[in-house]
Amino acid sequence: xxxxxxxxxxxxxxxxxxxxxxxxxxxxxxxxxxxxxxxxxxxxxxxxxxxxxxxxxxxxxxxxxxxxxxxxxxxxxxxxxxxxxxxxxxxxxxxxxxxxxxxxxxxxxxxxxxxxxxxxxxxxxxxxxxxxxxxxxxxxxxxxxxxxxxxxxxxxxxxxxxxxxxxxxxxxxxxxxxxxxxxxxxxxxxxxxxxxxxxxxxxxxxxxxxxxxxxxxxxxxxxxxxxxxxxxxxxxxxxxxxxxxxxxxxxxxxxxxxxxxxxxxxxxxxxxxxxxxxxxxxxxxxxxxxxxxxxxxxxxxxxxxxxxxxxxxxxxxxxxxxxxxxxxxxxxxxxxxxxxxxxxxxxxxxxxx
Ligand SMILES: [Zn+2]
Numbered sequence: 001x002x003x004x005x006x007x008x009x010x011x012x013x014x015x016x017x018x019x020x021x022x023x024x025x026x027x028x029x030x031x032x033x034x035x036x037x038x039x040x041x042x043x044x045x046x047x048x049x050x051x052x053x054x055x056x057x058x059x060x061x062x063x064x065x066x067x068x069x070x071x072x073x074x075x076x077x078x079x080x081x082x083x084x085x086x087x088x089x090x091x092x093x094x095x096x097x098x099x100x101x102x103x104x105x106x107x108x109x110x111x112x113x114x115x116x117x118x119x120x121x122x123x124x125x126x127x128x129x130x131x132x133x134x135x136x137x138x139x140x141x142x143x144x145x146x147x148x149x150x151x152x153x154x155x156x157x158x159x160x161x162x163x164x165x166x167x168x169x170x171x172x173x174x175x176x177x178x179x180x181x182x183x184x185x186x187x188x189x190x191x192x193x194x195x196x197x198x199x200x201x202x203x204x205x206x207x208x209x210x211x212x213x214x215x216x217x218x219x220x221x222x223x224x225x226x227x228x229x230x231x232x233x234x235x236x237x238x239x240x241x242x243x244x245x246x247x248x249x250x251x252x253x254x255x256x257x258x259x260x261x262x263x264x265x266x267x268x269x270x271x272x273x274x275x276x277x278x279x280x281x282x283x284x285x286x287x288x289x290x291x292x293x294x295x296x297x298x299x300x301x302x303x304x305x306x307x308x309x310x311x312x313x314x315x316x317x318x319x320x321x322x323x324x325x326x327x328x329x330x331x332x333x334x335x336x337x338x339x340x341x342x343x344x345x346x347x348x349x350x351x352x353x
Pocket of ligand 1: 153
């Protein structure tokens with residue numbers, strides 16, 4: 001294989017992406033938590049005991065099965081007298097956030113948090129009756145596909161000079177106040193979920209009031225500082241129409257290859273406006289002892305046990321940022337080398353030509 005040329009090209013590319021290489025480790029652990037690794041089970045015990053605080057629920061990812069059985073919630077009454085149900089830890093974190101905001105004379109309350117699937121159906125029916133099915137489908141999440149089902153999504157409202165400002169169109173004008181609120185979210189394990197200008201990824205327009213608890217301050221800070229959506233962080237956004245060809249492997253199951261592709265997409269999510277077109281498993285021929293040895297040379301402490309190669313096609317934007325590609329060009333058969341650790345999780349070890 002053309003390993004030497006690959007490595008030398010990779011060295012410069014890797015420098016630019018080193019900072020983001022760790023970004024998907026959390027989602028990787030989550031996606032492999034079903035494996036029988038005792039180490040993973042210990043690390044993730046908090047998650048396997050109850051709900052997964054990193055679960056993605058959006059227009060294409062339904063509420064995970066059995067979620068409602070495992071969910072522990074509390075009820076509170078807000079300043080306008082409504083009952084609001086919130087996941088327990090998310091509520092504790094919200095109270096801390098609220099206190100911190102009050103110290104800066106910013107006052108918020110909870111408009112709504114958890115909605116059961118049945119409640120969502122009722123809202124959908126009401127909107128359909130009042131505004132028609134098209135508008136309802138655009139405005140209201142499909143029952144089963146609302147992040148509010150999780151109990152971890154909170155819609156805030158503002159209290160300005162002692163007055164409740166609850167309506168979206170009234171609240172949205174207070175941009176300075178929202179900016180101050182958003183600055184504090186990550187410190188308490190929250191992220192802003194529907195970022196401005198990212199509707200093509202999140203499926204929703206900008207909602208400064210909709211925050212999501214993920215129970216991990218470091219991850220929340222990472223997502224916030226990168227300015228990316230939760231979808232991108234989790235590698236769930238592929239950039240539009242992407243063909244994925246798992247080919248035929250006698251070594252890996254399709255699920256195993258899917259887990260590997262998630263890792264590739266996760267890394268790729270940081271390539272800015274580069275447009276992903278295709279990902280293809282390069283075949284069992286690349287699964288050699290020699291290539292495994294190469295992976296372990298690149299990451300001497302990783303202890304990789306298996307290797308796989310994928311080939312990617314993508315198109316670069318007209319204006320190239322940090323990446324060393326040609327502008328407005330098609331790239332094909334761009335190589336991604338992944339290796340598997342003893343607990344079954346895939347890691348992207350290198351990529352390049
Ligand atoms: Zn909301």
